[in-house]
Structure formats: structure tokens, C-alpha cells
Amino acid sequence: xxxFQRYVAGKLVWYLGxxxxxxxxxxxxxxxxPGNPVDIIISQLGGNATGEQAKHIYEVYxxxxxLDKPLWEQFLIYLGNLAHGNLGxxxxxxxTPVWDLIRQSLPWTIALQVPAILIGWIVGNALGALAAYRxxxxxxGAFLSSLxxxxxxxxxxxxxxxxxxxxxxxxxPAGGGYSFANTPELSSDFVLDALGHYWLxxxxxxxxxxxxxxxxxxxxxxxxxxxxxxxYGRSLGIGDNRIVRYVFRNAALxxxxxLAISLGTxxxxxxxxxxxxxYPGVGSVLFGAIRQNDYPVxxxxxxxxxxxxxxxxxxxDIVIGFIDxxxxxxxxxxx
Amino acid sequence: MLSSFRHNTRFQVSVGILLVVLVFALxxxxxxxxxxxxxxxxxxxxxxxxxxxxGSDNFGHDVLTQLMYGTRTSLVIGIVAGAVATLIGVVIGxxxxxxxxxxxxxxxxxxxxxxxxxxxxxLIILSDAVSNRNILTMALVIGATSWxxxxxxxRAQSTSxxxxxxxxxxxxxxxxxxxxxxxxVLPYMASxxxxxxxxxxxxxxxxxxxxxxxxLGPSNVVSLGIMLHxxxxxxxxxxxxxxxxxxxxxxxxxxxxxxxxxQTSLNEVFNPRLRTGGAMRRRALQPGLAPAGAAAPVGxxxxxxxxxxxxxxxx
Numbered sequence: 001x002x003x004f005q006r007y008v009a010g011k012l013v014w015y016l017g018x019x020x021x022x023x024x025x026x027x028x029x030x031x032x033x034p035g036n037p038v039d040i041i042i043s044q045l046g047g048n049a050t051g052e053q054a055k056h057i058y059e060v061y062x063x064x065x066x067l068d069k070p071l072w073e074q075f076l077i078y079l080g081n082l083a084h085g086n087l088g089x090x091x092x093x094x095x096t097p098v099w100d101l102i103r104q105s106l107p108w109t110i111a112l113q114v115p116a117i118l119i120g121w122i123v124g125n126a127l128g129a130l131a132a133y134r135x136x137x138x139x140x141g142a143f144l145s146s147l148x149x150x151x152x153x154x155x156x157x158x159x160x161x162x163x164x165x166x167x168x169x170x171x172x173p174a175g176g177g178y179s180f181a182n183t184p185e186l187s188s189d190f191v192l193d194a195l196g197h198y199w200l201x202x203x204x205x206x207x208x209x210x211x212x213x214x215x216x217x218x219x220x221x222x223x224x225x226x227x228x229x230x231x232y233g234r235s236l237g238i239g240d241n242r243i244v245r246y247v248f249r250n251a252a253l254x255x256x257x258x259l260a261i262s263l264g265t266x267x268x269x270x271x272x273x274x275x276x277x278x279y280p281g282v283g284s285v286l287f288g289a290i291r292q293n294d295y296p297v298x299x300x301x302x303x304x305x306x307x308x309x310x311x312x313x314x315x316x317d318i319v320i321g322f323i324d325x326x327x328x329x330x331x332x333x334x335x
Numbered sequence: 336m337l338s339s340f341r342h343n344t345r346f347q348v349s350v351g352i353l354l355v356v357l358v359f360a361l362x363x364x365x366x367x368x369x370x371x372x373x374x375x376x377x378x379x380x381x382x383x384x385x386x387x388x389x390g391s392d393n394f395g396h397d398v399l400t401q402l403m404y405g406t407r408t409s410l411v412i413g414i415v416a417g418a419v420a421t422l423i424g425v426v427i428g429x430x431x432x433x434x435x436x437x438x439x440x441x442x443x444x445x446x447x448x449x450x451x452x453x454x455x456x457x458l459i460i461l462s463d464a465v466s467n468r469n470i471l472t473m474a475l476v477i478g479a480t481s482w483x484x485x486x487x488x489x490r491a492q493s494t495s496x497x498x499x500x501x502x503x504x505x506x507x508x509x510x511x512x513x514x515x516x517x518x519x520v521l522p523y524m525a526s527x528x529x530x531x532x533x534x535x536x537x538x539x540x541x542x543x544x545x546x547x548x549x550x551l552g553p554s555n556v557v558s559l560g561i562m563l564h565x566x567x568x569x570x571x572x573x574x575x576x577x578x579x580x581x582x583x584x585x586x587x588x589x590x591x592x593x594x595x596x597x598q599t600s601l602n603e604v605f606n607p608r609l610r611t612g613g614a615m616r617r618r619a620l621q622p623g624l625a626p627a628g629a630a631a632p633v634g635x636x637x638x639x640x641x642x643x644x645x646x647x648x649x650x
Contacts, residue, residue, distance in 0.1 A: 021448060025460070026456070026460060029457070029460050029461060029464055147596065147599065148588075148592050150595075151588070151591045151595040151596075152591065153541050153544060153545070155545070155548065155563075156584040156585075156587055159563070159580055160581070160584060162572050163575075163580070163581070167572060167573060167575055168577075174572075272545060272549070275548070275549075276567065286459075286549070287549060290463065290549055290551060291550055298460075302456045302460055305455075305456050306456045309456075
């Protein structure tokens with residue numbers, strides 16, 4: 001357990017560093033560019049503000065954002081705000097905290113993606129393994145169609161599905177998370193309505209995900225079936241069932257990593273699917289913010305995505321270190 | 336080796352498709368009547384006709400002309416970004432793996448740091464921050480953020496190559512580090528680097544499309560992503576104006592599919608092991624004894640090279 005604790009501690013320090021760097025990048029990169037957010041606000045006010053007014057507004061905002069302080073102090077203020085869950089307020093919807101916008105849209109994104117990722121992972125791995133195992137026409141057919149589906153950008157499939165199944169053949173509603181007539185509440189009416197709007201975006205995500213998993217699984221299965229330890233085990237007369245068990249233990253690792261990373265990237269993973277379907281998730285909020293130059297919302301969402309991914313990567317490393325003794329040993333031996 | 340290329344159907348199909356797309360993008364704009372992508376021969380969403388084969392978009396642009404220029408932009412950005420990413424990745428990876436020691440610690444620490452930060456987020460921030468985006472800045476931004484996985488893979492390869500005997504022989508004959516890397520290490524990775532470049536190229540094209548679709552694309556030009564951006568913004572899908580969004584969608588899919596197919600076929604040519612057919616695999620492990628699918632074996636082994644997911648990419 002000693003080595004495991006050292007492993008966790010090492011990873012914790014490393015990812016805290018990464019997290020700090022991600023926050024720093026999210027905060028500093030936009031500041032590299034000449035001009036500042038206040039100039040953008042002023043220019044958006046356009047001709048409505050005279051010279052004196054503009055100057056006054058400028059000073060108020062500069063003071064509010066702390067832009068008149070040295071850089072290191074600005075960064076500390078920013079960190080302090082983050083610690084209180086304060087991501088600033090939206091420009092486009094004055095007075096609305098950025099965190100509120102994210103909080104309202106996040107459940108939609110999670111409800112759309114988590115089932116798609118889990119189901120896609122299970123079906124895709126089974127299909128990839130089966131293709132490698134059986135070979136022949138199944139391999140060729142499954143491989144080529146998986147490669148095609150997974151190489152198709154996920155938003156392209158979304159657009160084609162939306163047109164095909166909601167416009168050309170109107171089987172599904174053409175976008176949104178629920179009907180205009182409905183308001184989000186916990187009634188059977190609303191849930192049924194939301195489910196009807198759910199299938200198409202869900203389908204577009206799950207198909208791409210199955211394809212991606214199947215392609216990866218196939219290559220790994222082919223490699224593993226020819227591995228030395230499989231041949232050696234067979235030459236010793238070990239039964240297929242036991243060999244399959246050994247092989248499966250090795251195989252579980254990259255697949256678990258892949259699953260965990262997809263769950264970590266879920267917020268940032270399918271931004272455009274939501275835009276295509278007008279789905280009320282984080283992606284649609286980001287799209288609106290980019291179009292309106294709503295700077296605090298953009299940086300709040302990118303920060304949120306970055307933090308989610310760093311935390312997910314950390315958890316993956318911990319879980320992997322827990323499952324696989326080799327990684328633990330190598331890490332504590334190397335550094 | 337050459338006959339492996341000639342007998343690989345996947346290789347021929349993918350190269351064939353890519354050549355057709357390349358000719359479409361490069362030669363298309365020189366055809367009569369297609370000189371100006373900003374000409375407005377149509378009105379809002381004119382359906383396809385003899386005059387406008389693919390109709391017009393929301394501004395009244397000819398979709399076919401836009402498609403030619405858009406494909407060209409996307410390919411240029413993809414090639415420049417892919418080359419930049421591969422170049423940075425190969426330089427950092429090979430130096431770091433070949434030299435080892437402190438330099439290696441610093442460089443691979445930096446690489447892993449960047450791998451842990453979501454690339455697409457940095458792309459959004461950078462593209463949002465660069466107010467005047469042109470094709471070159473887009474390509475540089477994409478290339479400068481996507482090199483780390485190439486660097487890590489190249490580092491692993493050059494670490495194992497540097498202890499080969501032919502490197503020692505060259506070193507004894509007085510070659511310096513730069514010469515050793517260039518002449519004794521890189522040639523042995525050429526096949527790998529070419530596959531990595533193909534993947535970077537595909538990833539860059541999709542990254543550009545995703546950014547442009549979000550509204551962060553290059554200004555004053557048309558690209559496949561920008562066509563989709565306007566098509567979505569003007570609700571062409573819900574208006575049934577399929578000619579505005581189906582062509583760019585299909586073109587992106589075709590390009591990305593044939594690049595991935597090209598990479599797979601290169602992999603098959605360079606790693607003969609992947610070519611083993613189903614028959615040989617069946618001999619290695621009898622089916623029937625194992626529950627197919629559920630417990631079918633998979634492996635840690637040589638993970639297939641896989642780029643960072645692009646659009647958070649994807650996934």
C-alpha cells in the first residue's frame with residue numbers, strides 16, 4: 001500500500017500543477033492579445049456613448065475587472081473568485097452569473113451524453129471484438145462501416161440524421177429539448193415530450209461512438225490474439241477459457257481508460273451536436289456566447305470543460321494504478 | 336514493399352478519392368464562371384438548376400463554386416497545420432528521446448503537460464482571442480496545439496532506436512547529435528512519421544471545420560466549416576434546403592474517411608502482422624469454446640496510433 005500511496009500523491013501533485021496551468025492558460029491567453037474586454041464593450045455601445053461617458057464607463061469596467069492592478073494580483077483575484085464559484089457575469093444577459101447559465105444547461109448535456117457513451121462503449125467493443133474474432137465478411141463489413149461512421153465528423157452525421165429523420169421523413173421533432181408549449185418541470189407530460197426530442201441527438205452520438213470503439217477494439221484484439229503469451233499458453237495445453245480470461249484482464253485496461261476519458265470529455269465532446277439540434281445544453285450556450293461576443297460566458301465554459309477533463313484524467317490514472325500493478329511499479333521506480 | 340502498395344485495395348481506393356478531391360479543389364476555381372467565390376448569381380436558397388448545379392446558399396452564392404474554394408481552404412489549413420504539428424512533434428520527440436537525461440525530462444514533462452490540457456479548449460480560447468483570423472493563423476494555431484501526441488510517440492521510438500548498433504557505428508565514426516538523429520534515427524521512423532502526418536492532417540481538417548462551425552473560422556474566406564456555419568445559422572436544414580448543407584457535409588466525411596483509410600492501409604503495408612486474415616486468427620484461438628463477443632480477447636499491446644480526439648472531437 002506504501003507504493004500506491006506514493007503513486008497517488010505523485011499524481012495528485014502533477015495534476016494540481018496541470019490544473020493550475022490550465023486555469024492560467026484560460027486566464028492569460030486572451031490577455032496576450034492587444035485590446036481588452038472593456039474595449040469590446042465600449043465598441044459595442046457604438047455611437048450611443050459620448051467621449052466623456054465612454055471614458056467613465058471605461059474606468060468603471062476597468063476597475064470592476066481589476067485591470068488597473070498588476071498581472072499577478074489580477075490572477076490572485078481571479079483564483080479567489082473561482083474558489084467562491086464566481087465565474088463573473090454575462091455581458092449578453094446583464095446580471096446573470098455565468099455559473100447559473102452553465103448550471104441550467106449542464107443537466108441536458110449530461111443526460112444526452114452519459115447514456116450515449118455507455119451504450120456506445122458496450123456495443124462498440126462487442127462488435128469490434130466479434131469482427132476480429134470471426135474474421136471474414138463480418139470483419140470486412142463491420143470494419144469498413146465502423147471506419148466510415150467513426151471517420152464521419154459527429155456533427156455531419158447529426159446534420160444528415162436531422163434532415164433525414166425529422167425533415168424529409170418527419171419521424172422525430174426537428175430540434176430543441178422539448179416543445180415550445182412546454183416548460184421544464186417534473187410531469188409525465190414534459191418527460192414524454194423531452195424523450196421524443198431526445199432520440200435523434202442520442203442516435204447521432206451513439207452511432208459515431210460505436211464506430212470509434214469498434215475500430216480500436218478490432219486492432220487490439222487482432223494484436224492480442226497473436227501475442228506470445230497466448231501461443232505459449234496454448235502450447236502448454238491451457239484451455240481456451242482460461243486464456244480468454246488472461247487476455248481479457250489485459251484488455252480491460254485501455255478500454256477502461258477510453259471509457260473514463262470519454263466521460264471526462266463529455267461536456268466538450270459534442271458541443272456541435274447540441275447546436276445542430278438546438279438542444280438546450282452547454283454547447284448551445286457556448287454557440288450563443290461566441291456569436292454575441294459574450295466573453296465571460298465563453299471563458300467560463302472553456303474553464304469548466306478544462307477542469308472537468310483534468311479531473312477525469314486524474315481519476316483515470318488513480319483507477320488504472322489501482323487495477324494494474326505494473327504501472328504503479330514503473331511510476332514509483334522511474335520518478 | 337512497392338508491390339504491397341499495389342496490392343492493397345484500401346490504399347488505392349483512398350489515394351484515388353483524395354486525388355479526385357484535390358483536383359476538384361485546385362482546378363475547380365479555374366473553370367470558366369467560377370473565378371469569384373463571392374459572386375451572387377442566385378437568391379436565398381435557390382434550388383439546384385441548370386444554371387446553379389447545387390443551388391445557392393443563404394447569401395445567394397453559388398454552392399458549387401463555394402464548395403471548390405471551401406475545399407481548397409480546408410485542405411490548405413489541414414496540410415499546413417498537419418505539417419507544423421508533425422514537424423514540432425518530430426523535432427521535440429526525437430531530440431528528447433535521443434538525448435535523454437535532463438533535456439528529456441524537461442521536454443517530455445512539457446509534452447505530457449500539454450497532453451493533459453484539452454486541446455480543443457485552447458483552440459477555442461486562442462481563436463476567440465485572435466480577432467483577425469486568416470488561413471495561416473488558423474493553421475498555425477491548430478498545428479501549435481496538436482503536436483504533443485506525435486512528440487510522445489516519436490520519443491518512445493527514438494529511445495529504442497538510439498541503442499541500435501548502427502547508431503553506435505555512426506557515432507564512432509565521428510557523427511554529431513544532429514547528424515545521428517537525421518541520418519541514423521529518423522529514416523527508421525519514416526513509415527511511422529508518414530502515418531502520423533496523415534492522422535494529423537485529418538485531425539486538422541476536422542478541427543478547422545469544428546471551429547468554423549462554432550463561428551471561430553478564418554475571416555473573409557470560405558471553408559467547408561464556414562459553409563456549414565451559415566447553413567445552420569440560416570436554418571437550411573429545417574427549411575429543407577439540402578443543397579446548402581449536404582455537399583460540405585459529404586465532402587468533409589469523404590476526405591476524413593479516405594485519410595483514415597489511407598492511414599489504415601499504410602499501417603497494413605508497414606506492419607504485416609495486421610494483415611493476418613481471419614483464418615490464421617481462428618487457428619490461434621478456437622471459437623466455440625469462448626463465448627464470442629462478450630469474452631472475446633483484446634489487448635494492451637501496440638495500441639493503434641490514435642490522434643487526440645479532435646472535436647473533443649470528437650469523443
